[in-house]
Amino acid sequence: MAKQKNVLPGFNLTLGYTLLYLSLIVLIPLSAAFIKTTELSLNEFWSVVTAPRVLASYRLTFGASLIGALINAVFGLLTAWVLVRYTFPGKKIIDALVDLPFALPTAVAGIALTAVYAGNGWIGSLLEPHGIKVAFTPIGVIIALTFIGLPFVVRTVQPVLEDLEAETEEAAASLGANRWQTFSKVILPTLWPALLTGFALAFARAIGEYGSVIFIAGNVPFVSEITPLIIITKLEQYEYASATAVAVVMLIISFLLLFAINGLQWWMTRRNGTSY
């Protein structure tokens, strides 16, 4: 069949508008960050982005984001499993509430988590007698980053679990596999791409997070100071070039993660036949 000509109107208008709006709001402003760093020499740039205090903030930001995303991978899988496979009272409400971290403003999440996990808070007062301090320590950062990444794994794994055919599990059972073997050898391999995508999304979201963290972190340099806060501090001291240098490091890492996630989603689409 000959290639059909598309007869619908509006291609030039809509694509033109899309490119214009995208350039004005996103691309040109983002390029400003890269252009601004050229004010620094390569040596200056390097010494700004590898200063001890900045290095400590990378360790905290990436370490806490990684731990938060791992917690979410484990409990997100569990939550998705329970919501898809079991019935219990209040399930629909709980299912809807999983999206709360997407809907709740980060500043509200930040002060709420601080109130709950501080030494005199509902949960903090239970932990403190056991010598566990959460608020105003790096553990607080992990708590906040777990909160904001919570929906990602649940929402990527849930639809894959729902689409799983009962036949494959029945086949495994009839071949003599016990329930754990069926889960680890049949179900889990199918879930891997979705689980990894959800993990990567939660991780990517966590490394840029600011609002929910700064209230609970305590923000002590070298101990509980995240990289986005370093950028804010430099800005407040009018050190625009060095604030931008740290921002550029974060932007490059975020872009690499975005490409990795796109690759994962492509893999997931190929594995499962549909796009989530």
Next chain:
Amino acid sequence: MSNTTTSQFASYHNKVTRSRATSEPAWIRWSLIAATLLFLSFFLFVPLVAVFTEALRKGFDTYLTALVDPDALSSIRLTLIAAAIAVPLNLVFGVAAAWAIAKFEFKGKSILITLIDLPFAVSPVIAGLIYVLIFGLQGWFGSYLSDHDVKIIFAVPGIVLATIFVTFPFVARELIPLMQAQGKDEEEAGLVLGASGWQILWRITLPNIKWGLLYGVILTNARAMGEFGAVSVVSGHIRGLTNTMPLHVEILYNEYNYAAAFAVASLLALLALVTLVLKSFVEWQVERNASNSEENN
């Protein structure tokens, strides 16, 4: 990046009754449910309840006083203004982008989709920073703007710009997969019957995508009203002038005025709950439509 939200359109409940060989013993089932509820309590339920109890801790009068405070009212006004500008702009962009991407083939389409996702990958703090670099006093247009007495940074336009940036992809992200799935047969039929481009848009495409559109608008609005990091960088925190609700919460909190901070925060938490209810309603509508059309076929 977060096209996880679209997944709910595809979700439906697995009604297959499972035999004993493919389900777990009751004690495992209930321990897994208990572990999930414990996890969600620690991270979701307890903090959510805490917002409201902290807000009402000093009584209902203190609560109301905090909300009718002039600075609180002006922060509410500014939050509404920012959302009222950002949401329609990103709505129009989302429809235009989805039309071009879903209805036509062109080179570089997947790159374009990735670029539309970019704002999700950028830290909110950096989203604020880039506008300071352009419109701030030291920025590209800084001296031009100050010569003409136009303030963007530390003023309302900067807050609106930062809000547009962080909510940029939501509507487009919802509509692109939806319109791709719907194809273009109906639009082409309209064209054959003599409809103009605008008639096709208003009579065919928009009615077809109305739930996806509403879904995108709900998400955009929630994020627009709740944004903190990006707005914080460009706002300058001028009381009564450039404080949005989340920034007002921060100021009150840092002044140890916890009851008032949580009072304003409770309004934002209510907004989040309304968002979740509307979201569930839209998902329910979409599921119902999907099962209706299955029955008709």
